[in-house]
Amino acid sequence: xxxxxxxxxxxxxxxxxxxxxxxxxxxxxxxxxxxxxxxxxxxxxxxxxxxxxxxxxxxxxxxxxxxxxxxxxxxxxxxxxxxxxxxxxxxxxxxxxxxxxxxxxxxxxxxxxxxxxxxxxxxxxxxxxxxxxxxxxxxxxxxxxxxxxxxxxxxxxxxxxxxxxxxxxxxxxxxxxxxxxxxxxxxxxxxxxxxxxxxxx
Numbered sequence: 612x613x614x615x616x617x618x619x620x621x622x623x624x625x626x627x628x629x630x631x632x633x634x635x636x637x638x639x640x641x642x643x644x645x646x647x648x649x650x651x652x653x654x655x656x657x658x659x660x661x662x663x664x665x666x667x668x669x670x671x672x673x674x675x676x677x678x679x680x681x682x683x684x685x686x687x688x689x690x691x692x693x694x695x696x697x698x699x700x701x702x703x704x705x706x707x708x709x710x711x712x713x714x715x716x717x718x719x720x721x722x723x724x725x726x727x728x729x730x731x732x733x734x735x736x737x738x739x740x741x742x743x744x745x746x747x748x749x750x751x752x753x754x755x756x757x758x759x760x761x762x763x764x765x766x767x768x769x770x771x772x773x774x775x776x777x778x779x780x781x782x783x784x785x786x787x788x789x790x791x792x793x794x795x796x797x798x799x800x801x802x803x804x805x806x807x808x809x810x811x812x
Contacts, residue, residue, distance in 0.1 A: 633786050635778065637751075642773040647735075647759050651773055654753045655781065659788050661722050661743050663795075664750045667787045668741065669725060671696055677787040678780065682710070692719045696727070702776075713737065735759040754781075 640653035657664055667677075674684040683699040696717050702709045714731035722743060729737035737758035744751045754777075760768075 633782060633789060635782055635785055638778065638781075640774045640777065642770040642777075644770065644773075649756075649758050649760065649773065651756045651777060652754070653774075653777060653781070654751060655785075656746060656749050656751045657785060657788060658749050659792055660748065661745050661750045663788060663792060664752065665722055665743060667784050667791065668752070669719060671698075674698075677790075678783045680780075687714075689717075692721070693717070695730070729758070733760065752781075 635655040636658070637656040638653070639655070640651065642649065642651045644650070671684050671686060674681045680701045681698060682701055683697070685697055686694045687697050688695045694717055696713075696715050698713050698715075700711045700713070702711055711734075712732040713729055713734065715727040715729050715737070718726045720726075724743065725739075725741040727737075727739045735758075737756070739754065739756040741755075742753040744753070
């Protein structure tokens, strides 16, 4: 009884601590687990081209600048399409925090998919596949992940918490897409104005 109450309280505190960002359009997710084995599947559609979405979601070097809980992110070896990625992510719950470390081998199929396999870190096992599909002028993102995690917080993690954490992370990426699209649009408008003035002169 006390253990269940403790898990419920911590789950509520953790949910309240998630950074708020722009809601994702057409967002759907499902998380299931058996013991310490977890599976997460989600999808959403954003009103930007595959190129714009890809540039944000594969910008690993700059992720800490637009995802505050990613405290470190760097490519340690490889090339532009096949590389090893090292990241540290902070999971927060009120006054408590836990650092999750991951080292993953990443394979990019440009503008189509990102596949990652954990080779070290907090999780005993982790595989993810992210797929990018154009839908007119929009892009559908499909994310699938499976992992085994039995760290100190494993007993406190719930299906809802996993979904909330994932949604928060992708919403922060969506915020960055919005920001970059605004900068791009402003730049194009400024360039067109300059060209028009030059032609008039």
